[in-house]
Amino acid sequence: MTQRLDTILHGLEQADQHDALQRAIEALCAFYGVDHMVYHWVSSSGEQYGCGTYEDVWVERYIEKKYLRVDPVISGCYQRFHPVDWKRLDWSSKAARAFQKDAIEHGVGNQGFSIPIRGPNGQFALFSLSHNCTDDEWDAFTETNRRDLILVAHYFNKKALDLEPGRSPEPSQPLSPREIDAMTLLAVGYSRAQVAETLTISEHTLRVYIESARFKLGALNTTHAVARALARGIIVV
Amino acid sequence: MTQRLDTILHGLEQADQHDALQRAIEALCAFYGVDHMVYHWVSSSGEQYGCGTYEDVWVERYIEKKYLRVDPVISGCYQRFHPVDWKRLDWSSKAARAFQKDAIEHGVGNQGFSIPIRGPNGQFALFSLSHNCTDDEWDAFTETNRRDLILVAHYFNKKALDLEPGRSPEPSQPLSPREIDAMTLLAVGYSRAQVAETLTISEHTLRVYIESARFKLGALNTTHAVARALARGIIVV
DNA sequence: TGCCGTCTCGCCATTTTTGGGGAGTTGGAA
DNA sequence: TTCCAACTCCCCAAAAATGGCGAGACGGCA
CATH class of the missing domain: 1.10.10.10 (Winged helix-like DNA-binding domain superfamily/Winged helix DNA-binding domain)
Incomplete structure (x- = not known):
């Protein structure tokens, strides 16, 4: 198992195009046997990046409907440091429940797990998994694989940042x-x-x-x- | 090996006092056979926390001399997301070299490796290792253990945040x-x-x-x- | 020695920001 | 329905920041 993960991570390290990230995330999905995995930047300004296995229709709908401002996964993760199970987020608002219903109708699983990742310049990204199964099954899965997933999330972020030239900070004259x-x-x-x-x-x-x-x-x-x-x-x- | 690391991480998860963090970092140091390990928050304002194996004299000197503003490890890590070898930082300024000399005289090793960690509310922390050895030896070591160390760093940060009541209850009202x-x-x-x-x-x-x-x-x-x-x-x- | 960057100081006028009031709409939550 | 948070608008006067001018001292570097 771990050997196989190493192979995928190694492949990720060698990646020189965004394309490779997409392939890696698909490989990971198959490897762990979960329905969906997604990695994406969270930013209020224009620059966006993401890859994953959600259907395009859902991704477009998410952007179009500005779900970024509703999605409890986003707001929940923004305030915390460690990974979180979607069950433990606050879905109480009407907008959140409507969003959840819409998501499930577009193929997102009833279970989810997200790892927030933070980089320089306030960079914030999410690595999320989603699946259809019972609470117990999901809890067991996340408990077992949590460490690996944290690593995977960070490798993804590192690579995505490396591949993006515009993200590295421009050097400025040092201040006295x-x-x-x-x-x-x-x-x-x-x-x-x-x-x-x-x-x-x-x-x-x-x-x-x-x-x-x-x-x-x-x-x-x-x-x-x-x-x-x-x-x-x-x-x- | 990995089994032993799991034990340490598990102990870390159970920790309910800062004391346990200190013991854990000492255990890790012994486990990996490196001279020093340090975990600390980076902040110019009052709140500070750190634990590690540096000599107290050095820690006090660091604070007193305001090395935070000179230390290339700090400025270097602030700009990047992924772990970095100290060799790859910019030591060219005079102040940086003076700092380095002083550090080595106070027991800090000639080699180092730091992992930047970012949390909510702009929290920024560093997990650093330092050792005395050749470049090749150090490169081999960091290459071998990089993944484990990333995990360790994140576990430390999680625990340190959990143990600090003053850190998370800064739940400023969300902005509209x-x-x-x-x-x-x-x-x-x-x-x-x-x-x-x-x-x-x-x-x-x-x-x-x-x-x-x-x-x-x-x-x-x-x-x-x-x-x-x-x-x-x-x-x- | 000359140059450059850093640190230090002053005055005046203009623009910008802030602090103090008050008032109406909308849409969602209790 | 009632309440509240968010969004929108206006006036006046004081405080703060900015723009533009100039000037001397110190230390490092070529």
């Missing part, structure tokens, strides 16, 4: 220590006056730092600069 | 769609006027959103709100 101080304090809510006082420099000097940081970060205003510094990991809050 | 729109556009550098125009609402209405978002996020001003929304993964840029 003072500039970092300024950005950091601004990010935690200090006003310019407070930052200047904290750093025991004049407010004008502070302005120079903020402006040069803004320039280096290619930012349009202070908020933008702080957002970029955060996103690029230049500052940590 | 419009509030998210506003925060997102502000984060990409739009001025209020531009955001209002983009959303085709009056600037005043926009203000209402920004203010309520600020309230929900417990932020002191717009920049702070955007920073928090980013850090918590509520918005993605």
